[in-house]
Amino acid sequence: MSAAPKPIPQPEVKLTGVFINNKWQESSSGETFETINPTTGQVITRVAKGNAEDVNRAVDAARAAFHRKSPWRTMDASHRGRLLNRLADLMERDANYIASLETLDNGKPFAMSYGVDVPYSVDVLRYYAGWADKNHGKTIPVNGNFLGFTRHEAVGVCGQIIPWNFPLLMWAWKIGPALATGNTVVLKPAEQTPLTALYAAELCKEAGFPDGVVNIVPGFGDAGAAIANHEGVDKVAFTGSTEVGKLIQQAAVLLCWYPGFVHRNIYDKFIEKSVQRALKRVIGNPFDMKTEQGPQIDQEQLDRIMGYIEVGKKEGANLAVGGKRVGNKGYFVEPTIFTDVDDNMTIAREEIFGPVQQIMKFDSLDEVIDRANDSNYGLAAAVYSNNINTINTITQALQSGVVWVNTYNTILPQTPFGGYKMSGIGRELGEYGLEAYTQVKTSIIAVPHKMS
Ligand code: ADP
Numbered sequence: 001m002s003a004a005p006k007p008i009p010q011p012e013v014k015l016t017g018v019f020i021n022n023k024w025q026e027s028s029s030g031e032t033f034e035t036i037n038p039t040t041g042q043v044i045t046r047v048a049k050g051n052a053e054d055v056n057r058a059v060d061a062a063r064a065a066f067h068r069k070s071p072w073r074t075m076d077a078s079h080r081g082r083l084l085n086r087l088a089d090l091m092e093r094d095a096n097y098i099a100s101l102e103t104l105d106n107g108k109p110f111a112m113s114y115g116v117d118v119p120y121s122v123d124v125l126r127y128y129a130g131w132a133d134k135n136h137g138k139t140i141p142v143n144g145n146f147l148g149f150t151r152h153e154a155v156g157v158c159g160q161i162i163p164w165n166f167p168l169l170m171w172a173w174k175i176g177p178a179l180a181t182g183n184t185v186v187l188k189p190a191e192q193t194p195l196t197a198l199y200a201a202e203l204c205k206e207a208g209f210p211d212g213v214v215n216i217v218p219g220f221g222d223a224g225a226a227i228a229n230h231e232g233v234d235k236v237a238f239t240g241s242t243e244v245g246k247l248i249q250q251a252a253v254l255l256c257w258y259p260g261f262v263h264r265n266i267y268d269k270f271i272e273k274s275v276q277r278a279l280k281r282v283i284g285n286p287f288d289m290k291t292e293q294g295p296q297i298d299q300e301q302l303d304r305i306m307g308y309i310e311v312g313k314k315e316g317a318n319l320a321v322g323g324k325r326v327g328n329k330g331y332f333v334e335p336t337i338f339t340d341v342d343d344n345m346t347i348a349r350e351e352i353f354g355p356v357q358q359i360m361k362f363d364s365l366d367e368v369i370d371r372a373n374d375s376n377y378g379l380a381a382a383v384y385s386n387n388i389n390t391i392n393t394i395t396q397a398l399q400s401g402v403v404w405v406n407t408y409n410t411i412l413p414q415t416p417f418g419g420y421k422m423s424g425i426g427r428e429l430g431e432y433g434l435e436a437y438t439q440v441k442t443s444i445i446a447v448p449h450k451m452s
Helices: 052-065 077-093 095-106 110-131 167-180 195-207 221-228 242-248 264-280 299-314 365-373 388-397 431-437
Strands: 018-020 023-025 032-037 042-048 146-154 157-161 184-188 214-216 235-239 251-253 260-263 318-321 336-339 356-362 380-383 402-405 438-446
Touching: 018 052, 018 195, 032 095, 042 195, 052 157, 052 184, 052 214, 052 221, 077 095, 077 110, 077 167, 077 195, 095 110, 095 167, 095 195, 110 167, 110 431, 157 167, 157 221, 167 184, 167 195, 167 235, 167 431, 184 221, 195 214, 221 235, 221 242, 235 242, 235 431, 260 264, 260 365, 264 318, 264 336, 264 356, 299 318, 299 356, 356 365, 365 388, 380 388, 388 402, 431 438
Parallel strands: 157 184, 157 235, 184 214, 235 251, 260 356, 336 356, 380 402
Antiparallel strands: 018 023, 018 214, 032 042, 146 438, 318 336
């Protein structure tokens, strides 16, 4: 982190329009919406409010860019990879500005935007750049006088809808594999955090992606629904809440984490240390490099988290530390720990998405596996142990798309990420992440003389 430059505390917002065909436009209705700085609760700027009509235009542009004779469809696959690498270069060039913009719009500490969000986005783009000319089919020894082979072809126009928790990173996770495999894209950033997605669109243009390959429509759920329901969209990728994911019913990846289980023998000590850690946690201005925890994303989320804390207390969990809003400017919540949490309590079963930890006690491995699996969700889990048998048992038994061992939140471009059960359909990242963006075409060609 020491290498991080000084952030730009008031980054100039340059791009607030709808991005279609490599051009910036107003929304078709002329309407705009406010994007709020969660640190202060003040308006940063107004952004074009895309609606169904804007989605139509974006899809038309993306369809045209996917025409079989278009520059994009006739480009060498390796060149697609070069464009993605160029985009990654541009992101690195502007890393300080982009990270500052992310912190302004999302409120996450600059140390994180600069140290995680931007470089991880760059990594994902570079990873998929490498795949562009390597995701190939097979030649298959078939019966009869035929030559049989497969090609991995682009799906077409991809509608992509992303949330506010990792605005740039989710953008890169969606755009990277889609473009590497030759698709075109209509993406809607979250209404809370549209700014970095829009800036990155301009970088796509600068990198040289042809007109219509990347289109960005900022807006609300209605614009998202228009993307999801559009006949001209061949595939929808969505990251966000279960409720909306169910509405869309396509490739969904949600971000739900397990609550913490701690063995009875170390429970009290663990709580004591956790409370000490929570009390020491530096909350405040996310542009300050010492800040560990910024604000929550908006008033709605703040209210939701405070609501969950009340429910936790009401249902009988013990509030060990925190539980209050910090100040009355911006959307800050104290690091909060609940102990004596029962498996059936709301705070154990629903995702709070805030600085609230629920710590539960367990006695045996079998018991904790059953309790952890008794959930509708299953995105990611982590186990801390030095016992190889415990580790092997639990990594196999947990119904979770990812199991980390003695590490946490380790998400890498090379390994697939996605959830079991209601936490998702499909996988992103890694070679598996290519599957969602390609379809297999079989070719069978009669040959006059077969050589088996
Ligand atoms: P979160 O709780 O992470 O904000 P949401 O599911 O509400 O999750 O939002 C994730 C993304 O889905 C945002 O870009 C949002 O605008 C979009 N969205 C919300 N409602 C719909 C909908 N009905 N159809 C498609 N997209 C939607």
